[in-house]
Amino acid sequence: GNSVTQMEGPVTLSEEAFLTINCTYTATGYPSLFWYVQYPGEGLQLLLKATKADDKGSNKGFEATYRKETTSFHLEKGSVQVSDSAVYFCALGRGSQGNLIFGKGTKLSVKP
Amino acid sequence: DAEITQSPRHKITETGRQVTLACHQTWNHNNMFWYRQDLGHGLRLIHYSYGVQDTNKGEVSDGYSVSRSNTEDLPLTLESAASSQTSVYFCASSQSGAKVDTQYFGPGTRLTVL
Numbered sequence: 733g734n735s736v737t738q739m740e741g742p743v744t745l746s747e748e749a750f751l752t753i754n755c756t757y758t759a760t761g762y763p764s765l766f767w768y769v770q771y772p773g774e775g776l777q778l779l780l781k782a783t784k785a786d787d788k789g790s791n792k793g794f795e796a797t798y799r800k801e802t803t804s805f806h807l808e809k810g811s812v813q814v815s816d817s818a819v820y821f822c823a824l825g826r827g828s829q830g831n832l833i834f835g836k837g838t839k840l841s842v843k844p
Numbered sequence: 845d846a847e848i849t850q851s852p853r854h855k856i857t858e859t860g861r862q863v864t865l866a867c868h869q870t871w872n873h874n875n876m877f878w879y880r881q882d883l884g885h886g887l888r889l890i891h892y893s894y895g896v897q898d899t900n901k902g903e904v905s906d907g908y909s910v911s912r913s914n915t916e917d918l919p920l921t922l923e924s925a926a927s928s929q930t931s932v933y934f935c936a937s938s939q940s941g942a943k944v945d946t947q948y949f950g951p952g953t954r955l956t957v958l
Contacts, residue, residue, distance in 0.1 A: 763944075764944050766946070768949075774951060774952075775934055775936075775949035775950050775951045775952050776887075776934070776936075776947075776949040777949065778946045778947075778948075781946065821886065821887065825944030825945075826944065830874075830875035830877070830892065830894060830938050830940060830944060830945070830947075831877070831889065831892060831902075831944070832944065832947055834886050834887040835886060836884070836885065836886035837886050837887075
């Protein structure tokens with residue numbers, strides 16, 4: 733079946749450190765892949781997405797590349813800020829179905 | 845601006861009571877979803893709808909029901925609230941199309957069942 737696996741947190745970094753959050757997936761065909769972010773006390777919001785292999789999604793300094801050969805969509809940022817402290821969710825969607833399958837989330841804390 | 849709202853934002857109820865959580869979107873999206881978020885489980889899908897009069901069960905639908913009488917609203921009903929249903933509930937919507945599209949989330953409802 734379809735599934736998403738993310739690295740477990742929490743992840744604690746100092747400001748300006750490099751961030752990687754690993755995400756791998758299992759799915760048939762060519763799913764669309766998403767990263768969502770949830771700030772404290774809020775709902776999820778889309779951070780970036782990619783709809784086909786080798787696509788790179790980017791937003792707010794975050795990037796992720798859709799790697800079909802390794803079934804991965806790792807999230808990276810070169811220099812994190814305190815304001816990036818949040819929970820990050822990787823998700824996949826297949827075909828024309830509206831459903832998304834979410835990973836369990838990774839909590840990031842950035843210290844000044 | 846289009847948005848998706850949930851009400852109430854916080855609710856405390858007693859075991860056995862019926863509770864309804866409201867979700868309203870002005871995106872004119874066909875697809876609507878209800879999730880619950882619990883520590884250690886991430887987001888789990890409760891029910892979803894692809895259009896008016898369409899409803900489908902998700903991963904954790906027992907004890908919950910939904911109905912879709914118009915495009916804008918998908919209320920979630922807990923028929924007889926249980927302590928295991930204490931959680932944060934999120935509603936989301938998305939446009940239907942050839943490929944799965946971005947889901948837009950509401951701010952959540954924190955439900956406590958005593």
